[in-house]
Amino acid sequence: MTLDPETPSSSSPAQFTGNEFANGASGLATLDRQSDPQDTTRSAGRLWAHRFAVLLFVFFCATLGVILVVYPWSDDWVNNRLLFGHPDLQQFIAHGFVRGLCSGLGLLDIWIGFWEAVHYHE
Numbered sequence: 001m002t003l004d005p006e007t008p009s010s011s012s013p014a015q016f017t018g019n020e021f022a023n024g025a026s027g028l029a030t031l032d033r034q035s036d037p038q039d040t041t042r043s044a045g046r047l048w049a050h051r052f053a054v055l056l057f058v059f060f061c062a063t064l065g066v067i068l069v070v071y072p073w074s075d076d077w078v079n080n081r082l083l084f085g086h087p088d089l090q091q092f093i094a095h096g097f098v099r100g101l102c103s104g105l106g107l108l109d110i111w112i113g114f115w116e117a118v119h120y121h122e
Contacts, residue, residue, distance in 0.1 A: 062114070078090055
């Protein structure tokens with residue numbers, strides 16, 4: 001990166017030299033913030049919130065996946081109130097290809113949920 005010769009050198013980015021930055025800011029200020037107990041509780045809270053979010057995502061994916069695997073093969077898949085007024089759509093939904101496609105998406109959804117659970121790291 002080349003600096004414009006007309007810009008003052010004080011506006012140049014800070015460069016790290018040992019324990020101090022070139023603009024005078026100390027690198028120890030970041031260490032002091034990490035030792036603060038309030039930051040520790042915040043980071044622990046964020047960690048548990050992230051864990052809960054991953055658990056919720058895995059549960060959502062597994063539940064939706066099981067529903068998509070099982071529901072297309074039941075009688076309620078074709079005979080529901082939403083499709084009574086649309087016989088062409090009802091006939092299309094009844095095809096084995098569409099049912100298999102929905103079940104395949106359900107298996108993919110289950111796979112995504114469990115993959116996320118197995119590959120979780122903090």
